[in-house]
Amino acid sequence: MNEVTPLHPAAPSSDEDGSTFEDEHFFNRELSWLTFNRRVLAEARNRDFPLLERLRFLSISGSNLDEFIMVRVAGLMGQAKRGIDELSLDGMTPGQQLDKINDELERIEREQDAVWDELRAELTEAGIEVIDGDDVDKTTAKWLERYFTDDILPVLTPQAVDPAHPFPFVANLGLVLLFNLKRKGDSVPLIEMVLLPPNLPRFIRIPGDHAQYISLENMIRRHAHILFPGFKLRGDGLFRVIRDSDIEVEEESEDLVRYFRSAIQRRRRGDVVHLEIEDGCDNEAESLLHEQLYLAQATVDQKGGLIGYAALSEIVDEDRPDLKFEPYSPRYPERIAEHDGDAFSAIREKDIVIHHPYESFEVVVDFLWQAARDPDVVAIKQTLYRAGTQSPVIAALIAAAEAGKSVTAVVELKARFDEEQNIHWASELERSGVQVIYGFVDWKTHAKVSMVVRREGEGFRTYCHFGTGNYHPTNAKVYTDLSYFTAEPAMGRDAARLFNFVTGYVEPEDLERLSISPTGLRRTVYDLIDAEIANAEEGKPAAIWGKMNALADRKMIEKLYQASQAGVRISLVVRGICCLRPEVPGLSDNITVKSVIGRFLEHSRIYAFANGEMMPGKKSLVYLSSADWMSRNLDRRVETLVPLTTKTVHNQVLYQVMLANLLDTERSWRLLPDGTYERMHSEANSFNLHSYFMENPSLSGRGGALRKNEDVPRLSLRRESTS
Structure with missing residues (x-):
């Protein structure tokens, strides 16, 4: 593993140090991001888009907001807690920013609720119904009970909350149902917690041509009598916690991989920064929640709408092509096809740019697979920031190493929320013989570069790929990015210097192009x-x-x-x-x-x-x-x-x-x-x-x-x- 003391970036010249611009000349970074998420949410009301695509935008806005709270809001809370008064671009302290952010968060969450009400009504008209489960016909009721008994009940673990049973830990983004019960035999009260298993679907589809969904929490509520036989239900309520999920890298870390494995575990147990409670939650259960959860700085949101809008992506997957964008198949560049699929020949003839997702990401994958199989290729060097869970890029690098080529992969462990996946890929690559480099402790290697050295004639030629996006085949279907292929010798020399900088800490001095x-x-x-x-x-x-x-x-x-x-x-x-x-x-x-x-x-x-x-x-x-x-x-x-x-x-x-x-x-x-x-x-x-x-x-x-x-x-x- 490459561990070095990082360079300090070149300081700006003295004439740039003194600013003539005022704080009012800049927008606040965090509030600007929230404004961006408002634009995403606005597309859920954009009638130019099919109905399920509008639902997708609502889901994305929810996922975005969750990440913002667990990283950006948590970071500001940490600064305020430690008394750090570093001012934002527009001159606000962390505490002042939090006040404005919380006001804006509340407005966005209320808007999400309103959008969900609108979309839910339109979905019902279109034949996709999200039911509460209170009023269903006998056939549906019978199926619901059987599904609950066979597929849900065995996975649930009710936990009593009393002096003999400490309040259980709730993981980040964990959804929990609280039940206020009374034993029928002796009227003894009891509070029970049921953590909704994250490996179960949040929305369960009821069989039939007419699409009906019921949320997991409502499914459990409907069958509380089966879960708690001998008890009378007095009240219930759903809540969710969002925890601090950022990972701070310590400079003195001796083993970066071991540090991140530990840090990922700690992230799941980070401080609660945001608590969402269902409106109408049982009062006794809610009081217990406030007593037991450490909420020193956390904001508390009484939710009138759905908790966890990101989960609506499950309903977006409904097989209704009439309510989605028309399918689009990316083009494969004609120039490479003219060379019978030989990427090296096409690039050697002239540089080429691939425009994703309009042109297929398969070009990038084929480039690497061709390098892996070509006996004249002697070396491959590759940066990996986010590669996805099913990565043909990783497979190509493994195949190249197993074929005896010199393969180097720079795997970035600090790619937020992909750390665990990247540790997995690093282990797979190392087992196949790839030289894995983890880069700098303080800096992320965010550059998207692939470099292939091929024996041609009496010498060697270097082929390079420079990207604006990650080597992630799923993202490449929806992210607009550019892939630039070149065999220009100066570019190849610069790419080699870049890799030497990351792997060997050899700072490049005379870059020719880059x-x-x-x-x-x-x-x-x-x-x-x-x-x-x-x-x-x-x-x-x-x-x-x-x-x-x-x-x-x-x-x-x-x-x-x-x-x-x-x-x-x-x-x-x-x-x-x-x-x-x-x-x-x-x-x-x-x-x-x-x-x-x-x-x-x-x-x-x-x-x-x-x-x-x-x-x-x-x-x-x-x-x-x-x-x-x-x-x-x-x-x-x-x-x-x-x-x-x-x-x-x-x-x-x-x-x-x-x-x-x-x-x-x-x-x-x-x-x-x-x-x-x-x-x-x-x-x-x-x-x-x-x-x-x-x-x-x-x-x-x-x-x-x-x-x-x-x-x-x-x-x-x-x-x-x-x-």
Whole structure:
């Protein structure tokens, strides 16, 4: 395992240390994220989407909120508890942020409840009913009782709560039913707890053509007389706890794998930060709950709606294609097919960009499998941040090692909520003979890089893959990401230096193409912005386009403010957190920010600079990156910034991908100066970027088809908007 004392990223120059910008010029990171989740929730009411897809958005908003509470809210609570008064970008203490966050959380949770009421009624009309179980026909009642007796009762473990039976531990996100009972024989009262087993479905489908579901808690309630024979039910109630689930890595950890195995166990027992109690919960049971759970800082939410909206994803799986998006099959690039599936031959001919999910992730998998089977391949190096539970990428690396090739895998243990899965994959890889590296203690290796060294002729050629997303086949079906393949020798040399940095702590000095964080990526972006400022001051066209998931680094935002004030036109597509305040006179007049939320999750990171000519143009500088413009990406992670110089690749990313994001009106929200978002509408020039890419082929993957037909759909932007 590679254990070293990490470098300190290069400090900004002295002229950047003193800020002329006020706290009011920035949005709060946490509140901005909550605003993003509001946009996700809003899609559950978007009637452009099929009904079950709208339910999916409600489920996603619930899952998002759970993670936000267990990580971000828990972190702020920890700071407040320890008396840490580090101020946010907008000048608030942790305690002040928590007050505002809790108010906003309550509003979002009430909105979720309202959306669920609406969707539940519409689902019923569409033939998908979620029943309470109180009033069912005899046939259904008989099936419910049999299912409960055969499939649920054996898994349940009622636990009495009294002086002889201490209050049991409730795991993170654990759902628990409390029952207030009275023994029929002697009227002795008793409080019982029933932990809902996480391996049982939350929503149980009742057989029949008409889809009926009943929640697990209501199934148990309905059959409480079977679970507690000889007792009279006086009352009940459902509750759920959310615990602190972040993992802090200690620098002195001697064994990172052992540390994370232990930390994962501790996470399941973290402090309670949020308690959700069903509205109408039995008063005695609820009083006991408050007495027994340690709720020193936890917020308590009395829920009128469903507890745990993430579980609605189970109902989304209902076999009703008429209520879902039409199935979409990704294209396989024609260029690789023209080379009879030989990825090395296609890449050797010319660089290629694969646009997921419109083009198949199988290209990436095939690239690695071809490397594993090719007798001329001598070495494979691969970063792994999130690989999924069923990973063909892992299988290819194992096959390559077993075939006698030199295989190195950089497995990131600190990928939040994937730590356990990554430890498993690391063990599997090591058993097959792969050299597994765990990277730096303090920094995450977030770069997405694959490198294949192949013997050709008298020497060796290096083939590289640089991605904006993870090597995760499931995510690649719904996340929009870019995979860039190249055999350019300079790129290969830089990739080798990057791996040497992570595996051997050899800091790269003379990178020819790449910029990497935390050593130089920030400085490269600053230099590119400074060049646009200089061009604007000289009266030349000056523009910056950026697409990212989050923008929260103060110094980067200040740099963009400086560019705007110099006359640089800046157009940003920021899906989630954005702490920059756009379109403020005298501050950010020339900056616009939009967010795209739709069928696919926008995940690719693209940065483009006008370079002295109108944008988009032939001279525009275009980059792919694994890094958002956040402090953690720029200063505490290993990331890549990859220049695109091949004509078709450059044009595909600039004129197709980036431009489509800027032109989209149907799935876009515009960020206003006050921090609110408004949905964009344009009847005359309506444009849906997801539909566009599902219908139109990409440039670099077309091969001979491109040469035969020069009328490839090409988007255009009015010049006055980017001059």
